[in-house]
Amino acid sequence: MHSYSLVDKETVVVKNDISGENITIHCYSSDDDLGVHTLPYAVNFIWYFHMNIGGTTKFYCDLTTGHGSGNYGVFDKRLENQCDDYCLWLIKATGPCLVEKMIRGELYCQPWKKPPRHTIKG
Numbered sequence: 001m002h003s004y005s006l007v008d009k010e011t012v013v014v015k016n017d018i019s020g021e022n023i024t025i026h027c028y029s030s031d032d033d034l035g036v037h038t039l040p041y042a043v044n045f046i047w048y049f050h051m052n053i054g055g056t057t058k059f060y061c062d063l064t065t066g067h068g069s070g071n072y073g074v075f076d077k078r079l080e081n082q083c084d085d086y087c088l089w090l091i092k093a094t095g096p097c098l099v100e101k102m103i104r105g106e107l108y109c110q111p112w113k114k115p116p117r118h119t120i121k122g
Contacts, residue, residue: 010057010085012075014045017090017097018065025091027061027074039091051080067093068112074098082108 016023016039025045027034037045051057059075073079075087079098088099090107097109 012087014089024064070113
């Protein structure tokens with residue numbers, strides 16, 4: 001069982017891994033709104049925080065790309081165990097992927113929850 005201390009710092013990294021495309025992210029928890037950011041290809045958005053005393057800290061990100069979009073949980077107690085204090089998310093054309101350090105760097109990928117938005121030309 002993992003005990004949480006005020007000195008343990010968690011790190012979450014969201015990286016745009018879609019060549020030639022900017023993506024938009026908005027990450028937040030119940031306590032912190034990290035704002036809306038546009039990430040060019042190969043650029044990271046990184047934040048650091050301390051898990052709350054009860055170990056219930058959760059962060060979510062709204063991700064928008066030309067390939068799809070959705071709201072995804074990027075950090076919670078379960079994911080922290082998979083990332084080992086450093087959660088790296090690669091945003092790919094097929095969806096967001098967590099690099100699982102506990103399983104030798106294998107990717108845990110999720111599909112886009114919403115299809116891409118296409119403009120209707122009149």
